[in-house]
Amino acid sequence: MTTTAVSSGAQDAGFEDATYRKVSWRLVPFLLLCYVVAYLDRVNVGFAKLQMLNDLKFSETIYGLGAGIFFIGYFIFEVPSNVILHKVGARIWIARIMITWGLISAAMMFVTTPMMFYVLRFLLGVAEAGFFPGIILYLTYWYPASRRGRTTTYFMTAIALSGVIGGPLSGWLMQSFDGHNGWSGWQWMFLVEGIPSILVGLWVLAYLDDRITHAKWLTDDEKALLQRNIANEDQHKEDPPVAQVLSSPRVWLMSAIYFSFVMGLYGVSFWLPTIIKQTGVKGALDVGLLTAIPYGCAVVGMILFARSADRRGERRWHIAIPALAGAVGLVLSVQWHSDTTMAMVALTIATIGILTTLPLFWSLPTSFLAGTGAAAGIALINSLGNLAGFLSPYAVGWLKDMTQSTDSGMYLLAVCMVVGAALTLSVPARMVNQKKD
Structure with a gap:
């Protein structure tokens, strides 16, 4: 090989x-911001629980059902929402998603009965359906698989950063604003934390580009490079009809893996404040402040494993x-x-492990799906997997009511993580492993 060729x-x-x-x-910090406010509005009910249950006389089971019913609405509307995004473009659809969920999240401050709690949580799931799988799909428009693992991880550090x-x-909101204007601290929290989603949703309309060809901030040479890499990769992917995707054994295996990991994720997300409080923290x-420790460490773990x-x-x-x-x-x-200190060490290990699995998981299905098939497949995997978001908090809440302890719930979630690991290792390595060119 000549020196000129090496230099070129x-x-x-x-x-x-x-x-x-x-x-x-251009994209990742903005998408990360979007997901931070999304995830915050999804799981802030875990903090509201510290005051809300006493104020409204809700049981642990009512809380668990309300926290989890979000994912029923999410499940029903996930696939159609992602297919719509693929057809109309990410900019308009993601903006619509964010604005509507911000309004519904803020409306949670008006909850007074279990039925209101259930209905608003269900509607929040309907509103947010399509956001996460839409972003995963959106990243496939810009990055080949060899670069997408790390990029997806940076985006999904939003889960940890939201913590x-x-x-x-x-x-702080619940403690400092409690009683102001006659509202409880949890009501102020829902109101204040719902507003950023609306504002960022409006920002999406002005900032986000649907495709590489729409990006005025790229030169023609840069666009050609990006499009060539995506086209080369898509030649080796499947773009089957939606009906075939929905019946694919590989897609259902991916769904089972993701279900197992999401069981762990929302067990931690919805119950971490309660578990910390039970160690004696007032x-x-x-x-x-203590919940920030496991999530902060998880950011580091997620990035290191992705690299x-x-x-x-x-x-x-x-x-x-x-x-x-x-x-x-x-x-x-x-x-x-x-022991609060040792419990925090254990919860930090758990949070790092659970959160690290999630972005890397998405390198599996996106390695063999493309086009409308990817839109439907990613949405199906995410929606079926996120049914665990319904089952996990409900199961832990029910077990806590039955046993007066969260111990059995944590054992259940640990088993789910082991099952997810075993199913992951059952996937053929040749199907998902890909070295960077």
């Missing part, structure tokens, strides 16, 4: 890396190992529940 190759590689950095700086930001914020603000997975081109073990670590952390949180 290096220049091409440098241009490609620079182009993807430009795309990432870092939302925990202290929710605790005050909503103190609970909120390792992209560098090695290996997916399965990079998902299975964190899943098993999450299971161990959940079990230890039960064993050490009487």
Whole structure:
């Protein structure tokens, strides 16, 4: 090989890396912000629980059902919402999603009965349906699989960041505003935390580009490079009819894996404040500050595992190992529940493990689906998987009412993480592993 050829190759590689950095700086921080406010509005009910149940005389089972019923609405409207996004474009549809869920989340402040609680949580799920799988689909328009794992992880650190930001914020709002204007702290929290979703939704209309060809901030050469990489990859993917996707054994296997991991995710998301409070911590603000620790550590763990997975081109073990670590952390949180410090160590291990599995999981189905098939497949996997978001808080709440302890619930979630790890390792490596060119 001549020196000129080597130099040309290096220049091409440098241009490609620079182009993807430009795309990432444009898209990822903004999409991360969108997901932070989305996830905050989805799980702030876990903090509201600290005051809401006493004020409204709700049982743990009522809370668990209300927290989880969000995912029934989410499930019903997930696939059609994602197909619509693929047809009309991400900009308009994501803006619609964010504005409507912000309004409904703020309306949670008016809840007075279990039925109102159930209805608004259901409508919140309907409003948000399509957002997360829509973003996962949207990233496939811009990044090939070899670069998408790390990018998806950066986006999904929003789950952890919403805990870092939302925990202290929710605790502060509930503690500082309690009684102002005759409203409880949890009512103020729902109102204040719903407003950013509406504002960011309006911002989406002005900022987001549907496709590479619409991006005025890219040069013609940069657009050509990005489109060529996507086209080359799509040649080796499937774009089957929607009906075929919905009956595909591979898609259902992906759904089962994701279901297992989401069981762990929402067990932690909805019950972490309660578990910390049970160790003896007093005050909503103190609970909120402590919840930031596991989520903050999870940001680091998610990024490190994603970098390792992209560098090695290996997916399965990079998902299975964190899943098993999450299971161990959940079990230890039960064993050490009487010691706040040790319980926090266990909960941190659990949170790092559980949250690390999620972005890396999405490198599996997006490695073999494209086009409308990807839109339907990703939505189906996400909607079926997120049914665990209904089952998980409800099951933990029911077990807590039955046993007066969250211990059995944590054991259940640990088993789910182990099952998810085993199913992940059953996926053929040749189907999902891909080294960066």
